[in-house]
Amino acid sequence: MTELSPSNLRQRIAAQPWGLWWIQAHRLTRIELRRNLFSWRATWIYFLAFIPAFIILIHALVDTHPAFQLSDDTNILAGIIQLYYIRLGVFFGCLGIFSRLIRGEMIERSLHFYLLSPVRREILLLSKFVAGSITAILLFGSAIIADFALMYSGFGAAGRDYIFNGPGLGQLGAYLAIVVLACLGYGAVFLLLSMMFRNPMPAAMLVLGWEAINPVLPSILQKFSVASYLRHLMPVKVANDGLLALLTVETEPVSAWAATLGLLLLITIVLLYSCYRIRKLEIRYTTE
Amino acid sequence: MSDQIIFEGVSKFYGEVLGVNRISLSIPPGITTLVGPNGSGKTTIMNLMTGLIQPSSGTISVLGLTPADATEFFTAVGYCAQFDFFPRGITGWQFVLDSLMLYGMEKAMAVDMAVQAIDRVQLGEAAHRKVAGYSKGMRQKIRLAQAIAHHPRVLVLDEPLNGLDPMARAESIALFQELGRQGMHVVISSHILDEVDRISDRVIMVTGGYLIAEGNIHQVRQEVHEKPMQVLVRCDHPELLASKMFAINHCVEARLHADGKGVFLRTKDIDEFHVILNGIAADGLIKIEAIAPADDDASAIYQYLIGSDGSAS
Secondary structure (H helix, E strand, C coil), X not given: CCCXXXXXXXXXXXXXXXXXXXXXXXXXXXXXXXXXXXXXXXXXXXXXXXXXXXHHHHHHHHCCCCHHHHHHHHHHHHHHHHHHHHHHHHHHHHHHHHHHHHHHHHHCCCHXXXXXXXXXXXXXXXXXXXXXXXXXXXXXXXXXXXXXXXHHXXXXXXHHHHHHCCCHHHHHHHHHHHHHHHXXXXXXXXXXXXXXXXXXXXXXXXXXXXXXXXXXXXXXXXXXXXXXXXXXXXXXXXXXXXHHHXXXXXXXXXXXXHHHHHHHHHHXXXXXXXXXHHHHCCCCHHHC | CCCCEEXXXXXXXXXXXXXXXXXXEEECCEEEEEECCCCCCHHHHHHHHCCCCCCCEXXXXXXXXXXXXXXXXXXXXXXXXXXXXXXCCCEHHHHHHHHHHCCCCCHHHHHHHHXXXXXXXXXHHHHHCEHHXXXXXXXXXXXXXXXXXXXXXXXXXXXXXXXXXXXXXXXXXXXXXXXXXXXXXXXXXXXXXXXXXXXXXXXXXXXXXXXXXEXXXXXXXXXXXXXXXXXXXXXXXXXXXXHHHHHCCCCCEEEECCCCCEEEEEECCHHXXXXXXXXXXXXXXXXXXXXXXXXXXXXXXXXXXXXXXXXXX
């Protein structure tokens, strides 16, 4: 048996076919993107992403937009992002996209083609994760850009001034960053759940409940939540009163960089465990 | 590097249900056919061989490789599984090309190899149509094209002749024989025993998850000692030959051929039988025209070892 010294480890890592793995990952991601983005089955996810944009469009066309209402609309947009996108839209969109990647192919009985290809299973899983993430980010990112543009379009010069000379662009950047992290976070969780359970929906409902009650849990348990990290990154605080207070309350202040790193760490741990699971995965379609 | 497919004490349990039990095998190059009734463990053996499922105990290696190293393993192995499902909305051409692209080759090379594979299974222009509109035989062909497209050294085929019309069946058999002659391992599961006889260099018989016999069909037949071998002797006096054989108390059964120009004789010792027959021929009373084994084919062996109900005797 060879000794696993640091220099041996470096040599072994350097000897791996990284170039081939990169090409395989790139090609797998393209194949998966083709299936994810251009499929009729994804229609409901487009609907989930763009329904707020449609409502805001009606608001922009029908309602008057006096300048003093700009801060109200800014708060409404923050509420849409935090309460709709993070809690529902991205949550269920990612559930649809990421649970299809492995479990969906097992239900369709076509996963074995991938498992019989000359691709390491970890590369396969990570490529599928990347493809799912790109799909979710493209859909929800463009939906949020549309929401943002439509929300301020009715204000004319005041809206343009808020975007280009005020805090508008910064807020848009923060919202996009939140959506990217939300897609990666929920994506990793649902990819894992879809490998662990034949029907990931009950487990997803548990996650939804967990995310809802997370703010009132002890601080150590709050670290196992995607939404709790994202709440700390919101550029506009949503008023925590009324029925929705549970979803917006911030119990323990956390800096933006700590929240981002915490979430990325959570994603990494979930993906590493998913890689372990896919190595053990067996094709037994008769049990699906 | 080994040139064998090796199973060492391999068992597979699906929960408490037995898949296969303590299978030890060594498969050399050539055409090897897995024979057994439905649910006997043929597909389990093939899925174990290709890493789609993992053994509960024992070890498997294919040319010294294991599926843990997917890159090397699946460059050497192609598997045409029995699952008749495809990625949604895909064309046959895209199906073969996508799988070749994952080998990391240039697109031009992948296109060349996809064209060759599709030509080889004679799917023609239909390859550019969506698989969802294919007949069962066309789906079988495109799966076969995908399995052979990267020129594997081991080709595993689960019921590859199912759904093919007689012409396509003959073409596929010719293709398997050609691949076998080229020194490839071709492992086929089949329950069409006539075809097993025609194409196999070796058979592996399984039933109820247990290995019953393996080897060349004639060798396997000779090892079935409890069933005396049947030999057809073509001669001018079949009744006389039968009576002589009974007189020296060698044969256990004799049956005249329907045309009256031969006799089926059952013997427990084929070597001794040939010696006695030579003696009778030398006497000059009976003119022997031909001798041929009458029950050392896959069908007879299947009947003797497994039985028509699928339970091993």
